[in-house]
Amino acid sequence: PLPSYRVSLVGVAVGSVCAQAVCGSDLQPISQLALSNAPRFVQYRGRVGIVLDDFHPRHVDCVKTYEYSIWNDTFENPKERLYCHFDYGKLDLEEMKEATKAFVGEHDFSAFCSAGTQVVDKVRTIYSLDVDKTDKLIKIRVTGNGFLYNMVRAITGTLVYVGIGKIAPDGIPAILESRDRLAAGPTAPPVGLYMTALNYQMEELDGRAD
Numbered sequence: 001p002l003p004s005y006r007v008s009l010v011g012v013a014v015g016s017v018c019a020q021a022v023c024g025s026d027l028q029p030i031s032q033l034a035l036s037n038a039p040r041f042v043q044y045r046g047r048v049g050i051v052l053d054d055f056h057p058r059h060v061d062c063v064k065t066y067e068y069s070i071w072n073d074t075f076e077n078p079k080e081r082l083y084c085h086f087d088y089g090k091l092d093l094e095e096m097k098e099a100t101k102a103f104v105g106e107h108d109f110s111a112f113c114s115a116g117t118q119v120v121d122k123v124r125t126i127y128s129l130d131v132d133k134t135d136k137l138i139k140i141r142v143t144g145n146g147f148l149y150n151m152v153r154a155i156t157g158t159l160v161y162v163g164i165g166k167i168a169p170d171g172i173p174a175i176l177e178s179r180d181r182l183a184a185g186p187t188a189p190p191v192g193l194y195m196t197a198l199n200y201q202m203e204e205l206d207g208r209a210d
Contacts, residue, residue: 063127063145065197066152068188070138070160077136084137085192091163093133099162100129102172103142103155110179112155113148114187122148122179131159143197150187158185 071077071084072091080086106125113122126144133139140156158175161167167175167185175183 061145061200063143063197063199064147064195065141065143066147067142067194067196068140068152068156069192069194070140070156071136072133072138073136080137081191083192085189087160089160089164091138091160092165093131093138093163095165095169096131096159096163099159099167099169099172100131102169102176103129107176108179109148109151109176111175111181111184112151112158113181114150114154115181117149119148124148124151129155141196153188153190153193154181154184154186156188156193160188161185 069080069084070091071080071086072088073086074088076086076088077084103126106123108123110122113119124144124146126142129140129142131138131140140159142152142155158167158172162169162172162185
């Protein structure tokens, strides 16, 4: 009989996803199956590897990167409406960039997660938070060791409030310290949010990969 392997697929397209399955075949055809069975808007561009029996993509240490896109103009761009949040207000990019500094590091992010979140430990580490603009497109990119429910969208909504002058950049530390969701900005809409990278610690794998 063929050996049974626990296999993990990590791929990047518009966003990133890790898929895990238990299979009883060789690894070589797995990546081909991932391509042949996926719809056209899903592309596999990663790798397949055997992982340890206790591996779970949601419960092991990893570094995630999310990106939020905002189309900032007087009029909405029809071509971008499915991929960007539209905001017609004038956003001060320099103020937003200044505000990002306070988020970096280890903090209790209770003020930046949805009310009723069942997770007890709300301490997370943000490794980087950047705001860039190309023409009318603003991209907020955040990398960390984990994120609470709606945390990235809450951070985005708060940065937008900074951009329009409703929150001062130097007010972010006090918001973090308050642990009060009402002290921060609103939760930005889901459109515009993508996971762009998902990196696992190599010790979580046993070293065998195609």
